[in-house]
Amino acid sequence: MGYRVLLVDLDMRAPSLYYMLREPPVRYWINDYLDDECGFEETLVDLTGEFGLRGVFKVSLANPDIEAIKEIMGKSRRWEMNALKKLIRVRRTLAGSYDFVFFDTSPGIHYSSINALIASDNIILVVVPDRVDVKGALTFIKEIYDAIKTKSYLIVNKTPTTDDTKALEIARSISDELKIPLLASIPYYNDVVLSNGVEYLVLTRPDHPFTRTVRDIAGKIIALSRQSS
Numbered sequence: 630m631g632y633r634v635l636l637v638d639l640d641m642r643a644p645s646l647y648y649m650l651r652e653p654p655v656r657y658w659i660n661d662y663l664d665d666e667c668g669f670e671e672t673l674v675d676l677t678g679e680f681g682l683r684g685v686f687k688v689s690l691a692n693p694d695i696e697a698i699k700e701i702m703g704k705s706r707r708w709e710m711n712a713l714k715k716l717i718r719v720r721r722t723l724a725g726s727y728d729f730v731f732f733d734t735s736p737g738i739h740y741s742s743i744n745a746l747i748a749s750d751n752i753i754l755v756v757v758p759d760r761v762d763v764k765g766a767l768t769f770i771k772e773i774y775d776a777i778k779t780k781s782y783l784i785v786n787k788t789p790t791t792d793d794t795k796a797l798e799i800a801r802s803i804s805d806e807l808k809i810p811l812l813a814s815i816p817y818y819n820d821v822v823l824s825n826g827v828e829y830l831v832l833t834r835p836d837h838p839f840t841r842t843v844r845d846i847a848g849k850i851i852a853l854s855r856q857s858s
Contacts, residue, residue: 630847632728633685635673637719639734639745641701644691646733649826650676658692660701663712669719680832685727709744716748729854751853752781753812758788758799767807782812782853784846791816791838813846815839 638646638659647655653674657667672689680686692698704712716732723730732745746752756766770781785800793816800814818839824830831840 631683632851633726635687635689635723635727635730637689637730637732638691639716639732639742641691642698643735644693644698646688647690647693650688650690651679653679653688653690655690658697659689660692660697662689663708663715669715669722680829687727713744713747716744720748729850746779749779752779753784753850754781754807754809755784755786756803756807757786758803763803763806770807770809780853781809783807783809784813784815785811786815787817788814789817791818793838812849813842815842 636646638644640646641660647653653676655672655674657672659672661667662669662672669689673687674690675685675687676682677684677686720730732749734742734745754766754770756762783800783804785796785803788796788799790796790799793814796814796816800811804811816838818837820834820837821830821839830837831843834840
């Protein structure tokens with residue numbers, strides 16, 4: 630859509646974006662920046678040309694090596710507090726360089742997740758319509774979201790139907806239970822699963838229902854950013 634977008638992988642305990650983005654060349658990881666081994670800009674990988682995009686798409690990725698994951702799990706509270714300061718600094722210094730900055734993290738109670746939430750203007754929680762997932766999200770919301778007070782929105786993914794109306798009904802019931810405004814519902818599409826990360830449907834199939842859903846979500850995120858500003 631021509632926007633300047635930055636994606637930061639803060640799911641450092643279970644990083645997957647590196648593989649989802651086809652293992653791009655990385656000089657420094659976000660882990661290195663948080664360990665004071667490099668500047669933040671040195672962690673950035675420009676994927677604009679890789680995907681033939683307008684605008685700008687850069688990423689800062691978490692190290693998927695098992696030793697790096699073990700190291701993150703052993704970090705002290707002092708390190709995590711310093712990491713939060715660094716994230717807030719990144720957000721402030723890059724405010725004029727990007728239209729959107731996404732911090733991707735898992736909805737856990739560990740510090741890296743909480744740091745991402747605190748450093749954000751809006752939270753988008755993605756859940757699947759599974760009772761275990763929904764109950765876990767409900768606990769997380771009560772313990773964390775309510776304390777942070779950041780505006781939160783819900784996306785229900787992989788609803789077990791291809792009927793948009795039924796998918797929306799399922800998503801609304803989960804939204805009511807979690808007491809979070811519904812941003813979108815994504816029906817279950819076999820094509821997405823069968824693509825197995827090799828094909829990016831939003832680029833290769835512009836008329837696919839999944840692509841239309843993602844485009845709608847993007848429009849809503851744009852609207853949210855305008856409200857925040």
